[in-house]
Amino acid sequence: MKSLHVAANGGDLAEDCGILAGDADDTVLMDGMDEVGREIWLDDHGGDHNHVHGHEDDDLIVHHDPSIFYGDLPTLPDFPCMSSSSSSSTSPAPVNAIVSSASSSSAASSSTSSAASWAILRSDGEDPTPNQNQYASGNCDDSSGALQSTGSMEIPLDNSQGFGCGEGGGDCIDMMETFGYMDLLDSNEFFDTSAIFSQDDDTQNPNLMDQTLERQQDQVVVPMLENNSGGDMQMMNSSLEQDDDLATVFLEWLKNNKETVSAEDLRKVKIKKATIESAARRLGGGKEAMKQLLKLILEWVQTNHLQRRRTTTTTTTTNNNFSYQQSFQQDPFQNPNPNNNNLIPPSDQTCFPPSTWVPPPPPQQAFVSDPGFGYMPAPNYPQPPEFLPLLESPPSWPPPPPQSGPMPHQQFAMPPNSQYNQFGEPTGFTGYNMNPYQYPYVPAGQVRDQRLLRLCSSATKEARKKRMARQRRFLSHHHRHNNNNNNQQNQTQIGETCAAVAPQLNTVATTATGGTWMYWPNVPAVPPPQLPPAMETQLPTMDRAGSASTMPRQQVVPDRRQGWKPEKNLRFLLQKVLKQSDVGNLGRIVLPKKEAETHLPELEARDGISLAMEDIGTSRVWNMRYRFWPNNKSRMYLLENTGDFVKTNGLQEGDFIVIYSDVKCGKYLIRGVKVRQPTGQKPEAPPSSAAATKRQNKSQRNINNNSPSANVVVASPTSQTVK
DNA sequence: TATCCATGCAATAAA
């Protein structure tokens, strides 16, 4: 079963950037991180927590199956929007991945503007449609997309239904994946049913709906295509409105489904113009393509959403609180080992195993107080409709009360490009208790409802304004930056497009490279050949500060043709060459500002958020804190509670850490990488003096900046060294 | 000139 995930992520991104990812036969980045991530954190099953890997799944996670590191390098698929704006190949700029509330108007915003974007380089370069919301089935288990919680619209798709996927589902799945990127954004009203359903209440009344439909039929114009979003999010009504066929198709469908469809349903179905255009192109273009696309959309809505809605309605009728209940079941970060508050034992089961899902138990209360968490939102949430407008910028947690648990967190963040990636955001990870019998799984719609409880539309709009402002700044910066990178001019345009329209999202994912690591102080325009598996997609370079302002060549590693599953993807977020102060006893690592702001959750409070970082090398999960310090007019971002991690990995100055997010499951992963000399020389001893440190730093900066110096071969903590 | 960030160091907390 495949899971169709209709992205509902960050609104402006989805609004502004096309989401179709990849050609139909290309692998697309399955970025259902938000939902999946939520599943992770909700994942309980006996107290284990946020280990995010598919349970008993053949989904290989890099560090669980080192063999994949040495397997054949999968063909890197094309990606629609992978250009790096800024970048030269040596400095792909991060696309903003503002995952938390955008309400922060602090210096981060200005800083964000400086964030160079990076994106995957689209090979064909044909489709300018930015591929920002590569939301798709973030299933941890392909076989059970039904369990994919989706903050947006991730609806399990059975290949046998809906789209008539044949065996293997190849093209069909691709198609679904394509559609899986359709955003359902409240601001992006492809299906604006307001013209049909004059008022919401009407939608609950079939008779009224009939009347409305009849009126609409007379009007011919396809109301769902009414454009009310304005700006660059204008829908395709210009073309579609002229198409009686489309109108007919839609109205026919509407009539056939008027018993079940509501305005509320349709209102949630929103697809961006770019998405539609891209999809239409992929369907061959022209009217027929549009028609086909429309049918597909409607079919999808009918086959999945409506069915799901009925199911959910039934469920929520008896238990309209269970989502909260489930959400608060267990703190995945609660450390069962009181002796090590920072270490989170990994779990074999990182994703909610679909096979174990059962209807949640009836609610006992609106929320569960988590002894470890200390506080829980106690919203009086309404019975959630199935699809609610999605908020692209989840709010941050309110200030938590004194934390009693071993792993307190004011905010818990999900990896970027997951619009629901903050645990502090009411998408599901709102707290946990330790009741192993309560299911953490939260149906997508209800999860979203939780989110909505905390966010009013005004807040959404406000957040959008801020994001748009950031985007503009970002674009401006990006523009300047790109001008300095001639060797990627052919990618710049796409990159700018992507960055401009959707700086919040990562557009790319890299494969996990759990086995071997290679540090490229300076990535040449053409990556050196003979890279170990998975390394082609991870060629991070260091900027002057040793951070990964230059992101690795972002590619969508998973390739179905190679037997790779997109769920295995890890998205490179940033890396940081450790300085003395990073590996000292302070237990904190200064993170590169640009990448932090781009790829890590946006921080509203200086206290930051807790981030569970799974050590790729050891599979241990460390509870770190991501925070910032005000610094002049800017911020300095830090990762705290890193002392044990550094010690465990034996990291020294000059080594570096790499932070990934699991595209599939939405967790963060960290890897400490010890730098080794390419020729097997002994590792250079850390500077014994401040002067030496400065010299080294300076040298390193020089290397990072300009010198196409020899690649530094590094070994993973597992002592795997690659030349 | 602006920005980033490494790190010094003062303030505070904990042992």
Add this chain to the structure above:
DNA sequence: TTATTGCATGGATAA
């Protein structure tokens, strides 16, 4: 007294 936290400074670099 030691450890931790958090701010401020200033060098390096980019714009």
